Amino acid sequence: MSNDVLVVHGNTPLRGEIRVRGAKNLVSKAMVAALLGQTPSRLFNVPRIRDVEVVRGLLEVHGVRVSEGAEPGELVFDPTNVEAATADEINVHAGSSRIPILFCGPLLHRLGHAFIPDLGGCHIGDRPIDFHIGALREFGAIVDKQPHGMTLTAPNGLRGTKFELPYPSVGATEQVLLTAVLAEGVTELRNAAVEPEIMDLICVLQKMGAIIKVHTDRVIEIEGVSRLDGYAHRPIPDRIEAASWASAALATGGDVLVRGARQADMMTFLNVFRSVGGKFEVTDPHGPDELGGIRFWHPGEELRATVLETDVHPGFGTDWQQPMVVALTQARGLSIVHETVYERRLGYTKALNQMGATIQVYRECLGGTPCRFGRRNFNHSAVIAGPSKLHATDLVIPDLRAGFSHLIAALAAEGTSHVYGVSLINRGYEDFEAKLAALGAHAERP
Numbered sequence: 001m002s003n004d005v006l007v008v009h010g011n012t013p014l015r016g017e018i019r020v021r022g023a024k025n026l027v028s029k030a031m032v033a034a035l036l037g038q039t040p041s042r043l044f045n046v047p048r049i050r051d052v053e054v055v056r057g058l059l060e061v062h063g064v065r066v067s068e069g070a071e072p073g074e075l076v077f078d079p080t081n082v083e084a085a086t087a088d089e090i091n092v093h094a095g096s097s098r099i100p101i102l103f104c105g106p107l108l109h110r111l112g113h114a115f116i117p118d119l120g121g122c123h124i125g126d127r128p129i130d131f132h133i134g135a136l137r138e139f140g141a142i143v144d145k146q147p148h149g150m151t152l153t154a155p156n157g158l159r160g161t162k163f164e165l166p167y168p169s170v171g172a173t174e175q176v177l178l179t180a181v182l183a184e185g186v187t188e189l190r191n192a193a194v195e196p197e198i199m200d201l202i203c204v205l206q207k208m209g210a211i212i213k214v215h216t217d218r219v220i221e222i223e224g225v226s227r228l229d230g231y232a233h234r235p236i237p238d239r240i241e242a243a244s245w246a247s248a249a250l251a252t253g254g255d256v257l258v259r260g261a262r263q264a265d266m267m268t269f270l271n272v273f274r275s276v277g278g279k280f281e282v283t284d285p286h287g288p289d290e291l292g293g294i295r296f297w298h299p300g301e302e303l304r305a306t307v308l309e310t311d312v313h314p315g316f317g318t319d320w321q322q323p324m325v326v327a328l329t330q331a332r333g334l335s336i337v338h339e340t341v342y343e344r345r346l347g348y349t350k351a352l353n354q355m356g357a358t359i360q361v362y363r364e365c366l367g368g369t370p371c372r373f374g375r376r377n378f379n380h381s382a383v384i385a386g387p388s389k390l391h392a393t394d395l396v397i398p399d400l401r402a403g404f405s406h407l408i409a410a411l412a413a414e415g416t417s418h419v420y421g422v423s424l425i426n427r428g429y430e431d432f433e434a435k436l437a438a439l440g441a442h443a444e445r446p
Ligand SMILES: CC(=O)N[C@H]1[C@@H](OP(=O)(O)OP(=O)(O)OC[C@H]2O[C@@H](n3ccc(=O)[nH]c3=O)[C@H](O)[C@@H]2O)O[C@H](CO)[C@@H](O)[C@@H]1O
Pocket: 024, 025, 098, 099, 125, 126, 127, 128, 129, 130, 131, 132, 133, 167, 168, 169, 170, 171, 172, 193, 318, 319, 341, 342, 343
């Protein structure tokens, strides 16, 4: 870890412009979808982040040829020779991302069996995979848990099914989509997640030849087809990265133009940003080469405290929570944050308190709506009293979004902080060090 450290000199408002690329939470899924096609797929605007490397590696060990396309950020996937991989080849990627679980359906369709390594992803809750396994079994898969990973077979093929999710899980909804598109017959999924990245994955699958109807009230109906082909797709922009830079602008008293950010996917975030006193201006794209974007800035006046609950889309996204909390440490009054998606996503507030913030966490559901974690001993609500003067300290990054928050806090603080474990940030933020430099941050490798 010793060379995985960034020295951050604080008290620097971030000013300037940066660009966001395709969404981490869509790009990796679209890459898995390429396995389902009989012909090559092309994905544009792919960010250079670790999750993309992990999925690329997993595709390659299964015989998919992955190459760079003609334009920067374009990847081409040729699934003509999909083949089984050894457990050793697959296990190289154990513990590195959550995406391997989504290989189940596609590999069962292509090979009749699958081996899925242990999953990674952020440690922000238990993150069980019971909905995934339940759905796969409904399709007819036989799932065997192994000491490390799991194996799946489908001796009688995969058949469409009716399935209701106990909670609108993003990953489990994607699991059902990626399995149902080539399953025999019709699948009806109830209580599905409807995040923008899921809608974009449905666009990818429809381009490939799938028949998917999105009904009201979280019902998705998929009519299985016998063949899918490749796609060419330009993903939705990364709304989580965009919101992270927006919160960074607010927390540091800065002014950041996020090129590529799209208003439609960020409505709930924009409402909160405005209600705490942040300013933003949306520029729509015009002309084929024009990206559009959103400029976010601190108006100079004091920020206002707020009450917010994270929720599934269209609620306030849980991945927006941590960077926004750093901005809330600078708002006057008591803010309340109720985290309802993950049971352990507030641990990072301890480090903010060491820097001078006043954040108290509670087991109770403080937002007004009781959630799954109430009375279960999870500190999942926070009260933030502000504004607080932050001072530098040494920080160890616990997970992706908390890591970005630590960086923002270090930039907003008085003095020089050492932020350890920064490579974790590369899991979701392309070129973040170059972007920080472009925004005038003083941060360097020791
Ligand atoms: C790669 C990716 O796209 N990651 C995103 C995805 O994660 P991911 O798809 O893992 O998140 P889910 O929506 O599945 O998880 C939401 C909640 O459902 C629970 N659950 C989920 C599956 C299951 O089988 N059993 C179960 O209990 C989880 O523990 C969690 O409490 O959506 C999350 C919620 O928007 C985001 O924070 C992540 O950035």
